[in-house]
Amino acid sequence: GGPQPMPVQQVELAEKNPKQISKWITSINDLHRHKPAPTVRYSKPMPDVEALMQIWPAKFEELLESARLPDAELGLELGDLVRVMCGILDIPVYSSLTESLHVMFTLYSDFKANVHFQQQLADEGGAMQGGVMMMN
Numbered sequence: 001g002g003p004q005p006m007p008v009q010q011v012e013l014a015e016k017n018p019k020q021i022s023k024w025i026t027s028i029n030d031l032h033r034h035k036p037a038p039t040v041r042y043s044k045p046m047p048d049v050e051a052l053m054q055i056w057p058a059k060f061e062e063l064l065e066s067a068r069l070p071d072a073e074l075g076l077e078l079g080d081l082v083r084v085m086c087g088i089l090d091i092p093v094y095s096s097l098t099e100s101l102h103v104m105f106t107l108y109s110d111f112k113a114n115v116h117f118q119q120q121l122a123d124e125g126g127a128m129q130g131g132v133m134m135m136n
Helices: 018-033 058-066 078-088 097-113 115-123
Strands: 126-129 132-135
Touching: 078 097, 097 115
Parallel strands: none
Antiparallel strands: 126 132
16 A cells, blocks of 8 residues: 555644654654655666676776776767667666666666675775676
């Protein structure tokens, strides 16, 4: 089922009831903390972000260390640059870029939040700078 209706309460003389206000703020914070993540329904099949976060083959990793990745200096239109980056990341691109971009940004967000990858970067002397992995 969906969310359950809750009665709306009113605090009389709020300035004289700081404990009641604090209790209300805490209950709202708890509500937000336990709210399930939103789900997105794509119009076409998209890979699971967990699958996209798997380690790449060693040869591909080696190539990434030496090859220049596409960037704005490549002279591509934005849509074409998105298609290239999605191709590198194994994210399919259909008629609309919106869903592919959603998967790409979800992948980016999960990657930045992943403790394992951050520890690996720290161990290798790398750092996330502006969202791009930079090796020192």
